[in-house]
Amino acid sequence: MTEGMLMNLVRLLLYLVGMIGFAAFNAAYLTLLERKQASWMQLRRGPTEVGPWGLLQPVADGVKLMSKQLLLPRDVDVPLFLLGPIMVVVPPILCLVTIPFSETVVARNYNLGLLMIFAFGAVSTFALMLAGLASANKFSSIAAARIVAQNIAYEIPLLVIVLSLVMTTHTFNLHTIVAQQAGGFWHWNLLKLGANPLMPVAFLIYFICLLAESNRAPFDMVEAESELVAGVFTEYSGMGFGLFFIAEYVNIVVGCCLATILFLGGWHCPFGLLPGLHWFLIKMYALCVMVVWVRWSFPRTQFYGLLNLSWKYLIPLALANLLLTAVMLKLF
Amino acid sequence: MIEYFKEIVEGAYTLAVGMGITFVRMFRRRVTLDYPYKSLTMTARYRGHIELKRDETTGQPKCVVCMACQKACPSGCIKQLDGQKPEGAPRKVLTAYMLDFTTCSLCGLCVESCKFDALAFSHDYNLTSMRKEDYQTMDLLKRVGGAK
Numbered sequence: 001m002t003e004g005m006l007m008n009l010v011r012l013l014l015y016l017v018g019m020i021g022f023a024a025f026n027a028a029y030l031t032l033l034e035r036k037q038a039s040w041m042q043l044r045r046g047p048t049e050v051g052p053w054g055l056l057q058p059v060a061d062g063v064k065l066m067s068k069q070l071l072l073p074r075d076v077d078v079p080l081f082l083l084g085p086i087m088v089v090v091p092p093i094l095c096l097v098t099i100p101f102s103e104t105v106v107a108r109n110y111n112l113g114l115l116m117i118f119a120f121g122a123v124s125t126f127a128l129m130l131a132g133l134a135s136a137n138k139f140s141s142i143a144a145a146r147i148v149a150q151n152i153a154y155e156i157p158l159l160v161i162v163l164s165l166v167m168t169t170h171t172f173n174l175h176t177i178v179a180q181q182a183g184g185f186w187h188w189n190l191l192k193l194g195a196n197p198l199m200p201v202a203f204l205i206y207f208i209c210l211l212a213e214s215n216r217a218p219f220d221m222v223e224a225e226s227e228l229v230a231g232v233f234t235e236y237s238g239m240g241f242g243l244f245f246i247a248e249y250v251n252i253v254v255g256c257c258l259a260t261i262l263f264l265g266g267w268h269c270p271f272g273l274l275p276g277l278h279w280f281l282i283k284m285y286a287l288c289v290m291v292v293w294v295r296w297s298f299p300r301t302q303f304y305g306l307l308n309l310s311w312k313y314l315i316p317l318a319l320a321n322l323l324l325t326a327v328m329l330k331l332f
Numbered sequence: 333m334i335e336y337f338k339e340i341v342e343g344a345y346t347l348a349v350g351m352g353i354t355f356v357r358m359f360r361r362r363v364t365l366d367y368p369y370k371s372l373t374m375t376a377r378y379r380g381h382i383e384l385k386r387d388e389t390t391g392q393p394k395c396v397v398c399m400a401c402q403k404a405c406p407s408g409c410i411k412q413l414d415g416q417k418p419e420g421a422p423r424k425v426l427t428a429y430m431l432d433f434t435t436c437s438l439c440g441l442c443v444e445s446c447k448f449d450a451l452a453f454s455h456d457y458n459l460t461s462m463r464k465e466d467y468q469t470m471d472l473l474k475r476v477g478g479a480k
Contacts, residue, residue: 040358048366297354298347313340 015097015107023093026253027246028058030288037289038296068238075136076235084131085236085243091120091127092250099257100175102267102277113174114166117258118159121213124251125151128215128222131244132232143231146221146303150212153310154219158209160318161202164325165262168195178266185270190263194332196325203263205314205321207290210259212306214251216291218298219306226300256287374455379438383454384429384472393473394450397424401442401451409436411469426473433467 032047032054039046047054072078098113100106110116125147132144168189169177181188190203212219223231233244260266260283267280301309365372374380384393397415412430417423443451454475461467 037358041354043357043360043363045362045364045366293351293354297351 019093019096019107023096023250023253024246027249028062030249030252030292031061031245032058033288034292034295037292041293041296062242065239065242070240071235071237073136073235077134077136080130080134081235082240084127084134085240085247087127088124088131089243089247089250091124092247092254095120095254096250096257098174099254099261100178100266101257101280103275105277106175109173109175112172114162114172114177114258117254118162121251121254122151122155124247125213128232128244131236132222135232135235137235139228139230139234140232143222143224143228143234146224147215147232149303150215150219150221150306153307154209154212154314157205157310157314157318158213160315160322161206161209162262164196164202164318164322165189167322167325167329168192174261178261178268181265182268182275185265187268188263188265190265194328196321196328198321198324199263201317202321203259205318206259206263207287208309208314210252210255211291211294212310214248214255214291216248216252217295218300220300221303221306224300252288252291253284256284256291259287260284371458374457378453378455378457379440380454380456381431381433381436381438381459381470382442382451382472383456383475384426385450385452393426393429394448395426395429396448396450397426398447400445400447404441404445406439406441407435407437409433410442429472431470431472433470434464 035057036046036054047057050056050060072081095117097107098110098116100109129144129147132140132147135141166172169180171177177189185191190199192199196202215222221231223233228234233241236244257280260280264283264287266283267277268275269279384395386392387394395415397413399413402410402413409432410430411432412428413426414428415424415426418425438453440453443453459467
């Protein structure tokens with residue numbers, strides 16, 4: 001084995017461990033953020049018992065989930081039922097591979113990184129549907145059907161928005177997209193009004209689609225506790241259930257990373273000072289806080305309301321945005 | 333067409349208002365208490381289990397064993413109510429008062445029926461036990477409260 005190969009192998013392993021660690025840490029502490037922020041909005045205190053200010057609560061939750069029994073209900077499709085949680089959790093972690101956290105911190109800088117993320121995002125949805133169908137439970141089946149309708153509806157505006165963005169950046173390479181936004185915040189894609197005056201609207205549409213794609217309230221039709229018990233997760237227990245939650249939070253992280261990269265200038269500082277990893281993380285976590293904030297502000301919509309929002313408002317707006325971008329590109 | 337855009341703008345505006353409300357709430361004072369460490373004093377009209385009132389001067393229960401509360405109870409919660417009259421005493425003295433708290437619905441008929449102001453609702457809301465029997469036979473004589 002040559003030295004180059006060995007170095008490559010070590011690099012690969014380090015990135016693997018790093019990515020899984022990053023995903024697990026975020027999943028754990030975003031649950032705490034969610035519980036704390038929700039309690040603040042409701043004038044409560046949230047978890048305070050485990051560790052200082054409840055900071056070790058995720059550890060307690062994890063131990064509790066892992067120590068629980070994994071139940072296999074009688075009529076389930078066993079291989080699919082067991083495969084479901086794994087297939088849900090792997091794609092978002094894979095997506096992290098191509099995300100440039102800073103100029104130098106990126107596991108693999110693919111030329112088609114943006115496409116790869118959307119491809120794996122679709123697999124995650126597919127896996128949720130499979131888990132729902134394999135559960136042999138009426139609530140899970142309804143939820144599985146809903147997921148398909150919801151994700152078709154929201155994938156379209158999402159992709160159209162990203163398409164119009166790619167038309168202005170001329171590349172699918174995430175690293176290059178961020179590099180193009182160097183300088184102050186007026187260089188960010190969010191405010192690149194010369195290329196497309198509707199950029200802020202595009203960002204809003206992206207954000208709404210991000211909420212829907214990661215199945216967050218007010219679009220959490222997958223779970224819908226009040227109607228479907230726990231939707232797709234109804235028959236899962238212990239860590240099988242836990243994996244779905246890890247996947248949900250890692251999906252949010254991936255979505256927020258992508259929003260940071262596409263619209264908010266990635267690792268660049270708003271004032272041109274000290275670019276680096278910290279700016280990326282600040283922007284990314286600010287978006288995560290936004291996601292939680294939205295969840296605890298609005299009640300869940302009805303299913304037709306969800307579809308109406310997409311087909312009647314988001315898709316026409318996204319298409320108009322695409323058209324405008326094309327016209328602006330041709331004119332200027 | 334105008335309606336369509338009006339709907340979008342109005343919808344976005346109401347969503348922004350909603351998020352504004354929750355944002356302001358994040359910085360308000362917390363209203364909950366760290367319960368096991370701190371607790372609120374109960375309000376005067378809180379209905380806990382019933383308890384026997386103490387006579388301020390003698391320190392003995394005021395009860396004269398008239399049995400009115402036992403008759404008034406619709407669920408028969410007051411299981412055993414006994415008293416005896418010692419030599420030379422002006423009235424009967426209570427010797428046993430057993431309450432079955434598991435069937436009590438806190439209707440308060442016993443408290444109302446008492447002509448001697450000897451019964452009251454306690455303000456004790458931290459009751460807990462691992463055994464049902466603890467509340468099937470609550471010895472109120474042992475719990476003679478300080479209720480005024």
